[in-house]
Each structure stands twice: as structure tokens, then as C-alpha cells.
Amino acid sequence: MPRSGAEARRRLREAALELYREQGFDKTTAAEIAARAGVNERTFFRHFPDKREVLFDGEADLCATLMRTIAETPQGLETFEILLHAFRQSAGQLENNRAFGEPRWEIIWVTPALRERELAKHASLIDAVAEALRQRGIADRVADLAARTGWAAYQHAVRIWMADPARSLDTQLCEAFDDLRALSAVTPSTSASSEP
Known part of the structure; x- marks a missing residue:
């Protein structure tokens, strides 16, 4: 598990990019991004209001x-x-x-x-x-x-x-x-x- 907010945010961004490239943006969920990053979905939404905003960080x-x-x-x-x-x-x-x-x-x-x-x-x-x-x-x-x-x-x-x-x-x-x-x-x- 990431220990800091900055580390969690970085891992969420990396996980989102990986998943968007593997299966496309539309087919990827926030829950999948969180799981790939090793955090829960609530942590995802603490950092980003939706899955689009990961790309505009x-x-x-x-x-x-x-x-x-x-x-x-x-x-x-x-x-x-x-x-x-x-x-x-x-x-x-x-x-x-x-x-x-x-x-x-x-x-x-x-x-x-x-x-x-x-x-x-x-x-x-x-x-x-x-x-x-x-x-x-x-x-x-x-x-x-x-x-x-x-x-x-x-x-x-x-x-x-x-x-x-x-x-x-x-x-x-x-x-x-x-x-x-x-x-x-x-x-x-x-x-x-x-x-x-």
C-alpha cells in the first residue's frame, strides 16, 4: 500500500494509463484503476473526481x-x-x-x-x-x-x-x-x- 498521498496519486495515474492503453478508456472503471494501484476505490475518489481527471492531473x-x-x-x-x-x-x-x-x-x-x-x-x-x-x-x-x-x-x-x-x-x-x-x-x- 502506498504510504503517502503523493505516492498513491502517482500509482493511480500509472495504473490508469496502463489500463487505458490495455483495454481502452471507456472500458476501464475507477475500481479497476484503484485495484491496479493497490488502493481502494475510496482512495481513488479522494484524489480524482472521476476517471477522466486522472489524465488532466x-x-x-x-x-x-x-x-x-x-x-x-x-x-x-x-x-x-x-x-x-x-x-x-x-x-x-x-x-x-x-x-x-x-x-x-x-x-x-x-x-x-x-x-x-x-x-x-x-x-x-x-x-x-x-x-x-x-x-x-x-x-x-x-x-x-x-x-x-x-x-x-x-x-x-x-x-x-x-x-x-x-x-x-x-x-x-x-x-x-x-x-x-x-x-x-x-x-x-x-x-x-x-x-x-
Whole structure:
């Protein structure tokens, strides 16, 4: 039996991943996860409200890190620099958790209900990032657009890093934001600017 809450949580996450890969998410129960982890079902529900949330463990920590870092980033930086700084601060959490992250994404990809849940979680994180930007005095419209665009660049970098971990997530993030800045610096053509 696991002696600490953190150990029980880790074992529950590992057991859930094993079972989801073996028999699929839909066919796996919380009771089976608990049994595989060597704990009772009540312990499972003490750590996770349902079997989906096992796959989203760490989202609250990511949100807290992003919001805190955005708030603490020195004044005078442009909006994308603030976001890049925050995403780089959170990169370590993902890199340290790669063994969980890779199979997690595989399971989510093949399970429509989990993809929907992931989109909802991302929307919540985007809202939190936009709110943190607003708290720094960035206008609503700009904060919302920057949060959505920055999150897209962040997800892009994570996908590339997951496919090829030879280069660090930090490097991928910097490149994604360089590309984003290059895209936003393109001058629109005359025909595009004259459209209604």
C-alpha cells in the first residue's frame, strides 16, 4: 500500500494509463484503476473526481504557474514576450512529466469525449492567461487575442517537442514565438487591406 498521498496519486495515474492503453478508456472503471494501484476505490475518489481527471492531473499547477509568472514578469516587455516567459517557466513541468504526457496524449487522441474535455480545459487556461494579462493593464481585446494566439504557439511547440524530444521544449517554444512574431510582422497586401 502506498504510504503517502503523493505516492498513491502517482500509482493511480500509472495504473490508469496502463489500463487505458490495455483495454481502452471507456472500458476501464475507477475500481479497476484503484485495484491496479493497490488502493481502494475510496482512495481513488479522494484524489480524482472521476476517471477522466486522472489524465488532466497537473492542469491546476500549470494554470497557477502561468498566472503567477505573468503577474511577476518585469514591466516593459511586449505582450508576446510576457507570454513566452510564462510558457518557458512552465516547460519544466511538462519535460519532467514526459513519461506521463506522451501516453496521455495518445489516449486522448483516440477518445472523442477526452478530446472534448481537453478542449474545455484549454479554453479555461486561455481565459486564465487572458485575465492575467488584463491584470497587467493590457486591454481586453488585445489580452484575449494574445492569450489565444500565444496558447496556439505553445501547443504547436509542445506537439513538435513530443514528436522529436531531441531538442528541448524551451528551444521549441522560442522558435514558435519567433515564427509568431515573424507572421505578425508581415505587411498586408494592398488588395487585402482594401477588402470590406
